[in-house]
Amino acid sequence: MLVAGALSIGALGISSQASSxxxxxxxxxxxxxxxxxxxxxxxxxxxxxxxxxxxxDNSPASKYSSDWQIVTAYVGGYLSAFNLLTPITNDIVGSGGLAGAKLWLTNHCRLNPTDSLDAALKEFTFSNFSKRIVSKGN
Incomplete structure (x- = not known):
């Protein structure tokens, strides 16, 4: 996952592929x-x-395939960890929500099919950093 080095650079608004x-x-x-x-x-x-x-049938049991749930869980876990570990960040996905992040990911993967999922998500965090939610009101 992303760690302090990349997070510090991202928090400063510097675009870089550096990470710890x-x-x-x-x-x-x-x-x-x-x-x-x-x-x-x-x-x-x-x-x-x-x-x-x-x-x-839109019943809950048939709503999502297990593979789709695997992708959603991985993406959600990665982005949740990013939110937890990144200073001044409540939500990296911004106003687009998880659905917007998955759409970005799908588009990125169509253009870069040989990328790993973690590299694609890392790229998302860099490209979406300025759109993140920094604080959520009560």
């Missing part, structure tokens, strides 16, 4: 095997859209 990791620039990504790729996101998104087009 080990001395070689590596960090561990925890995801289901094969699920941390843009190719997976595209396959799941296309299948989910086709499934929804065929689906006449």
């Amino acid at each position: 990791a080990d001395k070689n620039g590596n960090y561990t990504v925890h995801a289901l095997e094969g699920a941390n790729t843009c190719a997976f996101v595209l396959r799941v998104t296309d299948a989910e859209n086709a499934r929804r087009d065929r689906l006449a």
Whole structure:
């Protein structure tokens, strides 16, 4: 996940791909095997859209496929961790919400199908940083 180095740079409004990791620039990504790729996101998104087009029943049990839930959980967890660890950030997704972030992710993955999911999400946090919600009123 993103850590202090990238967050400090982002908080200063400096666009950079720098982030904290080990001395070689590596960090561990925890995801289901094969699920941390843009190719997976595209396959799941296309299948989910086709499934929804065929689906006449909007019952809760048939609302989302398990693969779609995997992508949503991974994206939600990544962005929630970013919110927690980034100073002066309530919500990195801004007014577009999680649906807007997933749409951005899908579009990014169509243009960059060989990217990993974590690289795509890292790019989202950099590109959306100025649109983040910094404070949520009570």
